[in-house]
Amino acid sequence: MKTRIVTAVVAAALFLPIVFYGGLPVVLLTYLLASIGLYELLKMRKLSLFSVSGLLSYLLLWVILFPSQYQDVLAYLNYSKMELGIAMVLLLLTYTVITKNRFTFDDVAFSVLAAVYVGIGFYFFMETRQAGLVYIFYSLFMIWATDSGAYFIGKAMGKTKLSPEISPNKTVEGSIGGIVCAMIIAALFVFLTDIDATLWSLLGITLFLSAFGQLGDLVESALKRHFNVKDSGKLLPGHGGILDRFDSLLFVWPLLHFFHII
Known part of the structure; x- marks a missing residue:
C-alpha cells in the first residue's frame, strides 16, 4: 500500500502540472504515454518493438494520435490521417509476405487493433484537454x-x-x-x-x-x-x-x- 501511495503522489506531481499547462507539453506527454501503452500490448503478444512490424505499429499509433490543432501540417503534405493509416496497414500486411508468414495475419490484426485501441483513447485525452x-x-x-x-x-x-x-x-x-x-x-x-x-x-x-x-x-x-x-x-x-x-x-x-x- 505504501508503494502504491508513493507512486501515485509522484505520478500526480509529474502529470498534473503538464495537464494544467496544456499545449505542446500535453501532446508530448500523450505521445509518450501512448507509446509505452502500445509497447505493453506488443510485449504481451511477444511482438518485437525493435523490428519492421514494431516500427510500422508505432507509425500507425503516431498517425492516429496526430492532434487536431496541427492538422495544417498534414494539409501541407496533402495527406489525411486516414490515408497515412491505410498505408501503415498495407505495409504491415506486406510484411507478412516478406517474412514468409513468420509475422502472420493474426499479428497484423493484433498490431493494428492495439494501435487503434491505445491511439483513439489517448487522442481524445488531448481533445478533452483542448476543450478545457x-x-x-x-x-x-x-x-x-x-x-x-x-x-x-x-x-x-x-x-x-x-x-x-x-x-x-x-x-x-x-x-x-x-x-x-x-x-x-x-x-x-x-x-x-x-x-x-x-x-x-x-x-x-x-x-x-x-x-x-x-x-x-x-x-x-x-x-x-x-x-x-x-x-x-x-x-x-x-x-x-x-x-x-x-x-x-x-x-x-x-x-x-x-x-x-x-
Whole structure:
C-alpha cells in the first residue's frame, strides 16, 4: 500500500502540472504515454518493438494520435490521417509476405487493433484537454470515484460476481456502488464548477461513462488473462503499467465526445 501511495503522489506531481499547462507539453506527454501503452500490448503478444512490424505499429499509433490543432501540417503534405493509416496497414500486411508468414495475419490484426485501441483513447485525452481543464478533472475524479466506490462497496456488500471468468474479485454490488459514487461526483461538478452541462444530463451521461469505464477495466483484464500476465507493465510500482492505470479512461475520453458533453 505504501508503494502504491508513493507512486501515485509522484505520478500526480509529474502529470498534473503538464495537464494544467496544456499545449505542446500535453501532446508530448500523450505521445509518450501512448507509446509505452502500445509497447505493453506488443510485449504481451511477444511482438518485437525493435523490428519492421514494431516500427510500422508505432507509425500507425503516431498517425492516429496526430492532434487536431496541427492538422495544417498534414494539409501541407496533402495527406489525411486516414490515408497515412491505410498505408501503415498495407505495409504491415506486406510484411507478412516478406517474412514468409513468420509475422502472420493474426499479428497484423493484433498490431493494428492495439494501435487503434491505445491511439483513439489517448487522442481524445488531448481533445478533452483542448476543450478545457474542467473536463479532464471531471473524467479523472469520476473514474477515481467509480474505482474507489466499486472496491469499498464491493468489499463490504459484494456477493454476486460481475465477471468471474475475467476478474473474479469484481461484484455487481461493487459496480453499482461505483456508479453511484461517480454520480455524486457529477453532481458536485455541476454545482461547484463551470462545466457546461445541466444536473440531469450530466447524471445520465455519468451513469453510462462510469459503466463503460468499468468495461474498459474489464477489457484490459481480459487481455491480461488471455496472455497470462498479471500486469500490463512494471513502470508504476504498486500499480503496474500505463494500461493498468488508464484502461478505464481510454474508454471514457472518446465517449465524452460521443455523448456531446464537450
